[in-house]
Amino acid sequence: MRTVTDVVCPFCGTLCDDLEVDIDDAEKICETRNACIIGDNKFMTAQAPDRHLHPRIRRGGELVECTMDEAINKSAEILVNAKHPLLYGWSSTHCEAQEAGMALAEGVGGTMDNTSVCCHGPSVLAIQTVGIPSCTLGEIINRADTVLYWGCNPVNAHPRHMSRYSLYKRGFFTERGKSDRTEIVVDVRKTETAKNADIFIQPEQGRDYELMNALRVALRGEPLPESVAGISRADIEKVAQTMKDSRFGIIFFGMGLTMTRGKHRNIDIAISLTQDLNTYTKFLIMAMRGHYNVAGADQVSQWECGFPYAVDFARGFPRYNPGETSATDILARKEADAALIIAADPGAHFPIDMVRTLASIPMIAIDPHVTPTTEIASVYIPSAIVGIEEAGSAYRMDNVPIRMRKVVEPPEGVLTDKEIIDRIHRRVMELQGLEVPEVTAVKEPAEASAFDGILQRST
Amino acid sequence: MTSSDPVFTANLITGRTIEQGVAIEGWKDKQEYIDAAGFVHIDPSEFKTLNVWPGSSVTVKSDFGEVIVRAIKSPYGPHPGIVFIPMGPWANQVVGTDTDTTGMPSYKGIIVTITPAPGKKVLGAIALIKMTTQGGVEA
Numbered sequence A: 001m002r003t004v005t006d007v008v009c010p011f012c013g014t015l016c017d018d019l020e021v022d023i024d025d026a027e028k029i030c031e032t033r034n035a036c037i038i039g040d041n042k043f044m045t046a047q048a049p050d051r052h053l054h055p056r057i058r059r060g061g062e063l064v065e066c067t068m069d070e071a072i073n074k075s076a077e078i079l080v081n082a083k084h085p086l087l088y089g090w091s092s093t094h095c096e097a098q099e100a101g102m103a104l105a106e107g108v109g110g111t112m113d114n115t116s117v118c119c120h121g122p123s124v125l126a127i128q129t130v131g132i133p134s135c136t137l138g139e140i141i142n143r144a145d146t147v148l149y150w151g152c153n154p155v156n157a158h159p160r161h162m163s164r165y166s167l168y169k170r171g172f173f174t175e176r177g178k179s180d181r182t183e184i185v186v187d188v189r190k191t192e193t194a195k196n197a198d199i200f201i202q203p204e205q206g207r208d209y210e211l212m213n214a215l216r217v218a219l220r221g222e223p224l225p226e227s228v229a230g231i232s233r234a235d236i237e238k239v240a241q242t243m244k245d246s247r248f249g250i251i252f253f254g255m256g257l258t259m260t261r262g263k264h265r266n267i268d269i270a271i272s273l274t275q276d277l278n279t280y281t282k283f284l285i286m287a288m289r290g291h292y293n294v295a296g297a298d299q300v301s302q303w304e305c306g307f308p309y310a311v312d313f314a315r316g317f318p319r320y321n322p323g324e325t326s327a328t329d330i331l332a333r334k335e336a337d338a339a340l341i342i343a344a345d346p347g348a349h350f351p352i353d354m355v356r357t358l359a360s361i362p363m364i365a366i367d368p369h370v371t372p373t374t375e376i377a378s379v380y381i382p383s384a385i386v387g388i389e390e391a392g393s394a395y396r397m398d399n400v401p402i403r404m405r406k407v408v409e410p411p412e413g414v415l416t417d418k419e420i421i422d423r424i425h426r427r428v429m430e431l432q433g434l435e436v437p438e439v440t441a442v443k444e445p446a447e448a449s450a451f452d453g454i455l456q457r458s459t
Numbered sequence B: 001m002t003s004s005d006p007v008f009t010a011n012l013i014t015g016r017t018i019e020q021g022v023a024i025e026g027w028k029d030k031q032e033y034i035d036a037a038g039f040v041h042i043d044p045s046e047f048k049t050l051n052v053w054p055g056s057s058v059t060v061k062s063d064f065g066e067v068i069v070r071a072i073k074s075p076y077g078p079h080p081g082i083v084f085i086p087m088g089p090w091a092n093q094v095v096g097t098d099t100d101t102t103g104m105p106s107y108k109g110i111i112v113t114i115t116p117a118p119g120k121k122v123l124g125a126i127a128l129i130k131m132t133t134q135g136g137v138e139a
């Protein structure tokens, strides 16, 4: 039996880095400590006996097993033969695979998009419009005395966020944890997060923009109508005063704003409200990023080509125009003639008409597990689970990069996301008649291996 | 649905739940996923209007499609007029493709009607996607 400590959980944007994983002598994961129920289940299902370990290809209407070479070759052919391939997903994998994906997308003149498009893409658009006053989660632990969750439900979606960073955790100026903080929740339902709150505001659905505008008016002490978005003037003034009176406040926001009518404009005004609050006190704002490395997907895309998501390489240079070059819109308009889906499941998470487009074009799906996407694919390649069977870099929701650890070897024959993408790319280059560069083995940084030695302990 | 069935109109939002989060890791082809995301939360006060028992099947229909899910009493009420389906293939049967040129579909704020669907089964995620798409093409 051995225990791997300081394991990073590859599930949500909280990216907890304090997990312990017990592995028995047969290299089977038998227990985790410190993870929430979701993180625990990710580790405990990783080695399920019914996990699919072989590539499959669609023949006669069914997905049938094939060799890895066949799957790689067919995937490359699909991409080379397409006029406008879509390469989508990238959020449940590490930055190294994302970087390889950028190169492949450029090589095949495709559109590269990640799951930001259906989570915090509108937040990115707003940040590009008005900027963002933000910070790291460490600042929140030590300083935040007013914490406002707007349209997000961390108890369900980021289960350890409140205990590790934002609410219960004791910090330098918040020695008593929750007792030193005022929790405000704005949601259209009284969620588990809301049930905890010192102040709960339940506006009419889709009217967050007006409510935030009303808060800005209240901050200035200007007159308000009797109620806005179903919230009384007294309650609006109470929230505004609580925010004004805080020493250090933070707004965490989620899909309740980005997916609701107004979309990026809701974020735009949330940021503007935060900026207004800085006239009176210190106030910051942060997006609750969902997939554990969706923030990394934006980072990698930005440092590779200047744009965070929805990047179209069809003209030989990167173009960015969400609404036009976004995966969702491309599928809605049926413009893609092939797709590569990796580390995301649009089959489950895109509106059904977009899924119909995906199911009607040659599609390659790369995922450790069977999903609705893999089952409508033309080629399915199972992959190793990043953060469990493969080390790599990921960005937490506050854009702090964290090195994820490998706790067990992947099943025999199962490749990592990066290996799969690199092999497809090399085959693409062969088919395109380009010179394929020598493979150079990527070594783990020396300090990482030394670190690994310290963090393993035998029991 | 018969002409005597009540038609209940509501504003649908979709989103995460912790059970849905647990089920999406390796259980998307399993009953756990159906249990975690194949339902609609309805305010307890509205079950009478809808004329169904909690736990029974209903059809949720929008301008963009329809789906059979189980009707469950929402533990997060009161929120009359608002119904909730966890994000996933069931919810996305009724979500439209318009992104208002932002890239983001409107996953919240969808006008739906809900009617009783006695005896109708909630399909598994993969069966549902195969049934509502052409099921994938050959490479």
Ligand code: SF4
Pocket (backbone or CB within 6 Å): A009, A010, A011, A012, A013, A014, A015, A016, A034, A035, A036, A037, A038, A039, A040, A158, A159, A160, A161
């Ligand atoms: S809160 Fe998120 S990162 Fe932390 S253990 Fe749970 S799922 Fe994993």
